[in-house]
Amino acid sequence: MRTQVAIVGAGPAGLLLGHLLTRSGIGNVVLERRSPDYVLSRIRAGVIEQGLADLLREAGVGDRLDREGLLHTGFSLAFAGRRHRIDLDGLTAGKCVTVYGQTELTRDLMEARAKASAPSFYEVEHVELAGLDGDRPSIRFRQKGIDDELNCDFVAGCDGFHGVSRASIPSGVLNTFERVYPFGWLGLLADVPPADEELVYASHDRGFALCSMRSLTRSRFYVQVPLDENPEDWTEIRFFDELKRRLPEEIARRVRPGPAIEKSIAPLRSFVAEPMRWGRLFLAGDAAHIVPPTGAKGLNLAGSDVRYLFEALREHYHEKSGAGLDAYSARALRRVWKAERFSWWMTSVLHRFPGMSPFEERMQQAELDYIASSRAASAALAENYVGLPY
Ligand code: FAS
């Protein structure tokens, strides 16, 4: 089997890249180790930056996002028993974010790919990348017990943090940078109304909490927990009681407990692998970098990586120029590192770290007071939250 671009992974990065390539007449094949239902069952991101929303619209897959997504022109920080609204619209000259679940975005991309009859292989096993440092890369894999091989010009590693692509780069080539946070987020999805019209990020002595949503009838909540917590130890009653204790009274009283549709703990990590290219292999999305979800950047960074990689591949095939491919890693990393900084900063300011000194606690309070009292500080937060320019 042969194609121009082999894509490993059918998460948002792989599917969005595949969609853009197909629209541009560039052949591509997607290989995914899980089933479509499994991919859709993973509850992840909920906030789409302005840039990614615009990219999805340009690519013809933004209709449902516009119909069902919730346009948010701000969000609130809650601390010291009060709230402070970050006016995204007013502070960024009209930019905003759209609340739309990653599951729905992935579903839209799956449907677009099926409609275009672009080849995808799900539930593949034993994926092995070969020939990446030459000009004839290939991927060996097994599906339904039959071994197969995909020859291609380029491989897009869109297979997430635990994928095979980054692991296929010889040791010594990559520089990796990592910070693992000493806590996790216990997330709960429930068919209850949101606690507020917009998202609420709460900093409290008991720990961080986030009130988010998927629609006006489905909410997503998070509380910071120690890494060794077991989600099964958290009944809905315990979860919602803890959530409300971390919120200002005016918000806590609007929380409507309900049965969990999904409940899980996500670890928090900052991670970057440099470079994002080795020979004919290009990494995009979580395969190359991870951010703590505090800044809502993970999914959105996958979007900007894909935008850069697609433009570079289109230049290669349509303009016979390799300049974009040669510049891809440096270009993508410039935006990645700024998002890493913002996500690390938001996490550092809003979470309680084990063993924090009284001085560090005062520094957190001062950061929040400064944001609440300075337009410049709020504007800096806002421009990062809506997404820095591509
Ligand atoms: P993905 O991990 O989504 O997709 C990679 C795909 O590759 C998967 O489908 C996987 O099955 C497949 N794959 C892996 N190995 C393979 C192999 N060997 N062969 C073939 N396929 C293979 N971001 C936010 O902005 N907000 C959040 O709240 C948030 N919560 C998260 C919670 C969790 C538990 C996790 C893990 C991530 C969360 N993220 C969040 C980040 C998340 O949204 C990612 O940024 C986003 O999924 C990135 O998309 P991809 O790069 O496509 O990677």
Ligand code: PHB
């Ligand atoms: C979510 O709705 O899952 C969500 C929203 C904002 C974040 C993280 C997660 O920063």
